[in-house]
Amino acid sequence: PDIISFAGGIPDPSLFPAEAIGDAYQAVLGGAEAGAALQYQVSEGFLPLRKWLAAHMGKLGVQCDEGNIFITSGSQQALDYLGKLFLSPGDTALVTWPTYLGALQAFNAYEPRYDRLNTAGGNMTPEAYRAAAAANGGKVKFTYLVPDFANPTGNTLDIKQREAVLDLAGELDIAVIEDAAYRALRYDGEGVPPILALDCARSGGIDHARTLYCGSFSKILSPGMRVGWVCAPRHVVEKLVLMKQASDLHSPSINQMVMHRVAETIFDAQVDKLIGAYRKRRDALLGALEANMPDGISWSRPGGGMFVWLTLPEGTDATELLARSVKEARVAFVPGNAFYADGTGRNTLRMSFTLADDRAVNEGVPRLAKLLRG
Structure with a gap:
């Protein structure tokens, strides 16, 4: 929890x-x-x-x-x-x-x-x-x-x-x-x-x-x-x-x-309601990534949807990183290799912002960034 x-x-x-x-x-x-x-x-x-x-x-x-x-x-x-x-x-x-x-x-x-x-x-x-x-x-x-x-x-x-x-x-x-x-x-x-x-x-x-x-x-x-x-x-x-x-x-x-x-x-009113809420959460996550992530890491800047995609330096394994992140930083994400038909993309990960409140972004992103800095 x-x-x-x-x-x-x-x-x-x-x-x-x-x-x-x-x-x-x-x-x-x-x-x-x-x-x-x-x-x-x-x-x-x-x-x-x-x-x-x-x-x-x-x-x-x-x-x-x-x-x-x-x-x-x-x-x-x-x-x-x-x-x-x-x-x-x-x-x-x-x-x-x-x-x-x-x-x-x-x-x-x-x-x-x-x-x-x-x-x-x-x-x-x-x-x-x-x-x-x-x-x-x-x-x-x-x-x-x-x-x-x-x-x-x-x-x-x-x-x-x-x-x-x-x-x-x-x-x-x-x-x-x-x-x-x-x-x-x-x-x-x-x-x-x-x-x-x-x-x-x-x-x-x-x-x-x-x-x-x-x-x-x-x-x-x-x-x-x-x-x-x-x-x-x-x-x-x-x-x-x-x-x-x-x-x-x-x-x-x-x-x-x-x-x-x-x-x-x-339907239309519900779409507008979600756009208002999720846009703020996307902006908060992108801002936190910009403020905290070390050099060598890039990410998508989606115009909508639910996800931001991070690319880590070559040689980084996001599956191994997840195990460390959950244990040491208490932060979870989805390793990217599962989304590749051939299992590649091990230096990628997905972050979802739809459930990310201010605490999640303001505490979670700096913790993950600190782990990535080593």
């Missing part, structure tokens, strides 16, 4: 809209919807929620309707389903170095090989990617990335980088899995169109697109309710529905109905 933790990549529970969610549960169970809330649901998901999400995607530049929306039990389930849909053992998935650990865990069950996607440029040629995949006995099936305030780095792709991802995917004729879990949490600057929006513009509409957008309510309203969604071409949604029917049949009816009520009434 005396350990100051920058490790957990979770939202602050004190900011959950608990009253609004409680009121919505009471309204659903106390009215005419009670029977439907406790009954089986169609595998695609609760229709009013899918319609709300289609309108929400429209505001992001993606023209679609409820037939393009599929409700999942959190976006983590979407990653599992998409891995199952595309990957056979030996196939190749293109991911960033580093990337979201949960995606690697979801895809690993289907025994892929990973190749590196360089969003800053300098990728291999499509022919080289194909040859490397074929040498492993499979094909390149998709690229996966978090384009907005990525977990773990906090980095965001600009529009040229997003277009370049689409160019490469087109040349390889593969899907793009766009993980948008942190998109709404922008603290600085103007938003960049989703990759799916750019794809729709160049392909002639969502049903001709190759991008599959994975969204989530977990970072904004509640992770415990486990409600996420996929926005995708109809032919992909149809396959995902078959998987859902064979898996858990549908996400909980009552949670979907409550999420719909809450989203349509307070």
Whole structure:
């Protein structure tokens, strides 16, 4: 309990809209919807929620309707389903170095090989990617990335980088899995169109697109309710529905109905509330790093999201550092090598600021800096 933790990549529970969610549960169970809330649901998901999400995607530049929306039990389930849909053992998935650990865990069950996607440029040629995949006995099936305030780095792709991802995917004729879990949490600057929006513009509409957008309510309203969604071409949604029917049949009816009520009434206000709180915590962490960290250490300066990514001097092992930090400085973080498909990046670490109050920042960062100075 005396350990100051920058490790957990979770939202602050004190900011959950608990009253609004409680009121919505009471309204659903106390009215005419009670029977439907406790009954089986169609595998695609609760229709009013899918319609709300289609309108929400429209505001992001993606023209679609409820037939393009599929409700999942959190976006983590979407990653599992998409891995199952595309990957056979030996196939190749293109991911960033580093990337979201949960995606690697979801895809690993289907025994892929990973190749590196360089969003800053300098990728291999499509022919080289194909040859490397074929040498492993499979094909390149998709690229996966978090384009907005990525977990773990906090980095965001600009529009040229997003277009370049689409160019490469087109040349390889593969899907793009766009993980948008942190998109709404922008603290600085103007938003960049989703990759799916750019794809729709160049392909002639969502049903001709190759991008599959994975969204989530977990970072904004509640992770415990486990409600996420996929926005995708109809032919992909149809396959995902078959998987859902064979898996858990549908996400909980009552949670979907409550999420719909809450989203349509307070979503934008809740986003504004989180931005106000998390921006201050990000600024405090960046300021403390600037004031305390020794030379030779660099870090990301995210425009949103939940994470700051530190790069330590070559030869430093963040896993070994964590053991010392917890014992000597009573400070925790996440070593970076877990986010690399090949286990490299041992001189990197992730710090989350969403739960970092003033004490955590003002005491924890100087303690960690002192340990790094030796």
